[in-house]
Structures are given as structure tokens and as C-alpha cells.
Amino acid sequence: MIRDLSLKIKPCKKNIGAEIICNLNNINKDQIKLIKKSLNKYGVVFFRDQNLEPVNFIKFAKKIGQMADYPMLKGLSNKFPQITVVERKISDKGPSFGEQFHTDSSYTKKPPKFTMLLAKVVPKKGLGNTEFASQYLAYENLNKFYKKKIKNLKAVFSSSGPISVTRLEREKEKGTGKSKSFKTIHKIVKKINNRKTIYCSPGHIENFLNVDKKEENKIKNFLFKHQIKKKFIFELEWEKNSLAIWDNRSMLHQATPFNGIRKMYRITIK
Numbered sequence: 001m002i003r004d005l006s007l008k009i010k011p012c013k014k015n016i017g018a019e020i021i022c023n024l025n026n027i028n029k030d031q032i033k034l035i036k037k038s039l040n041k042y043g044v045v046f047f048r049d050q051n052l053e054p055v056n057f058i059k060f061a062k063k064i065g066q067m068a069d070y071p072m073l074k075g076l077s078n079k080f081p082q083i084t085v086v087e088r089k090i091s092d093k094g095p096s097f098g099e100q101f102h103t104d105s106s107y108t109k110k111p112p113k114f115t116m117l118l119a120k121v122v123p124k125k126g127l128g129n130t131e132f133a134s135q136y137l138a139y140e141n142l143n144k145f146y147k148k149k150i151k152n153l154k155a156v157f158s159s160s161g162p163i164s165v166t167r168l169e170r171e172k173e174k175g176t177g178k179s180k181s182f183k184t185i186h187k188i189v190k191k192i193n194n195r196k197t198i199y200c201s202p203g204h205i206e207n208f209l210n211v212d213k214k215e216e217n218k219i220k221n222f223l224f225k226h227q228i229k230k231k232f233i234f235e236l237e238w239e240k241n242s243l244a245i246w247d248n249r250s251m252l253h254q255a256t257p258f259n260g261i262r263k264m265y266r267i268t269i270k
Contacts, residue, residue: 007031009038016134017234018042024050024060024243032063035245039114040193044132044234044246044253050118051241054080057118057265064245065269068112070105071182072159076265086117086264088128096262098255100163101133101228102203103248104268107159107182111248112268118243123260130236130244133252135197137232139189142198146222150198153188153219156206163203185209190249197250198227227252238262 008021018038022031024047038045052060054076061067067082075081088096105111122128139147159182183206190199202224208216235256236244246253248268 007034009034011042012234014137014231014234015042016137016232017044017046017132017236020045020047022047024052025056027060027063036064039245039247043134043136043251044236044244046236046242046244048239048242050243052118052243054083054265057116057267058082061116061267061269064114064116068105068268068270070266070268071108082267084266084268086266088258088260088262090261096128096255096258098163098253099257100203101131101201101224101252101254102161102163103199103201103252106186106199106201106204106248107157107161107184109184110270111186112270113247113249114245114269115248115253116243116245116267116269118265119238119240119262120265121261121263122238122240123258123262125239126237127256127258127260128238128262129256130238131228131254131256132234132236132246133228133232134234135199135227135232135250135252136192136195138227138229139196139198141229141232142226146226149219150188150223153211154185154209155188155200156183156185156209157201157204158183158206159204161201161204161206192247192249195250198223199249200224200227201252202227203254 010019070084073084076083076085086097104115186199188200190197
């Protein structure tokens with residue numbers, strides 16, 4: 001058993017999410033193992049008061065895994081292309097980036113396992129939070145009928161799904177110029193860390209395969225509501241220099257609606 005007195009883990013209610021207390025600017029291999037173990041157990045972990053410059057943010061990310069590229073937006077700079085700026089400006093009129101439950105880049109053949117989000121500018125306390133929905137719990141609480149119904153179900157995931165409207169403001173400024181729509185097919189039920197999870201991103205799902213439209217609508221109406229029941233959700237209240245890491249394979253997430261300014265640095269991990 002790995003123990004480290006300089007790192008403390010505080011599970012949140014319902015064991016969805018955990019706060020980890022440590023200094024990410026000075027992290028060792030044993031602490032990284034504990035962070036990964038906690039991530040597998042709780043789905044999302046977060047750290048307060050982490051004054052990470054971009055170079056140190058990337059240094060820490062590399063200890064978690066290999067960084068992925070985000071195909072829709074340019075990076076922070078030529079020096080830091082893997083850092084995506086997730087921002088809401090006072091002039092923005094539409095919904096905030098990610099303001100619908102989804103899992104990141106599920107429209108790619110090999111979506112990122114993890115996402116990291118580092119808060120640089122945050123709105124007034126209690127605004128611009130992020131909600132996380134455990135899809136382990138969503139599957140475990142699914143009735144037998146729907147467990148059987150979705151057992152072998154596959155879906156088309158698209159970058160042009162309903163959540164795409166939330167990145168329009170940022171694409172105008174930092175779009176990659178790639179106009180094509182990314183699409184791929186995934187199974188709806190996956191096994192991650194020896195637990196079954198619902199891998200169904202409402203923000204990206206285009207259609208289910210081999211079911212008629214009436215049946216598809218029935219499944220969508222049930223599943224999309226079931227996945228985000230309150231008993232599966234942990235809500236993270238952001239503070240400046242907070243950092244969160246979550247498992248995209250087992251957690252849905254969304255930005256909560258707000259008016260104001262928020263600026264985050266994001267890195268995804270393969």
C-alpha cells in the first residue's frame with residue numbers, strides 16, 4: 001500500500017469526486033500513483049491553490065499520460081499547443097463552452113481518457129461551476145430492461161452534435177480552420193477499471209445504429225435523463241488556481257450557465 005503524508009485525499013459526498021491536497025509543482029512518483037488510483041476510484045479529483053505556469057502544467061500532465069491534441073481549436077501558443085483556452089468573455093452572447101452534458105472529443109476514434117482543467121480567471125463564487133455525472137452509478141442503477149436494451153448498442157458520435165454551438169465564439173477567434181465534421185462509432189456500454197459504464201455523450205450523439213427512429217427517440221429520452229439524475233452528480237465550485245482531472249470514459253460533465261468572465265486552461269490525455 002502506498003502512503004504519503006504530504007498528500008491527503010478527501011472524498012466528496014456519494015464518493016463521486018475527491019479533493020486531493022498536495023503541491024503539484026513538487027510531486028513524486030508515489031504521489032502520481034495515488035492520484036491515478038483516486039481518479040479511477042472517484043471519477044474526478046480536484047486540487048486547490050495550484051499556481052501552475054503553462055510549462056509546469058504541461059510537466060504535470062506528462063506524468064499522468066501522453067497529451068492529446070484538440071482538433072477544433074488552436075492551442076494557447078506555438079510553445080504550448082496542447083493547452084486549449086476554454087474561455088467565456090463578457091461579450092459572449094451564446095451558451096458557455098461545454099454547456100451541455102458530454103464527454104470530451106467522443107467523436108474521435110480514440111477519445112482522450114482524461115481531461116485536466118486549470119482555472120485562471122473565475123466569476124463570482126458559485127457561478128460557472130462544472131457538474132460531473134458518474135456513469136458507473138448510472139449503469140449500476142439502470143433497470144434490467146435497459147441494461148439488456150443497450151448491451152450491444154452502438155451510436156454515431158459527431159463533432160457537429162448539439163453541443164457544437166457552445167464553441168462557436170471561440171472558433172471565430174482560434175479555430176483550426178478544419179471545417180470537416182468528425183464522426184465515429186462507439187459502443188454505448190464499456191468496461192473501465194473492471195466496472196461497466198454508460199458511454200453516451202448527449203452533446204455528441206447523432207444516432208443509434210440498427211434501431212428505427214421511434215425506438216431511437218424512446219431510448220434517447222430515457223437514457224439522457226437517466227444519465228444525469230441528481231444522485232449521480234457532483235458539482236465543482238471553481239476557485240482561481242483550482243485544477244480538476246476527470247475520467248472521460250466514466251464521467252459526463254457540463255459547464256453550468258452563467259454571465260461573466262471565466263478563463264481555463266485545458267489539457268487532454270490519451
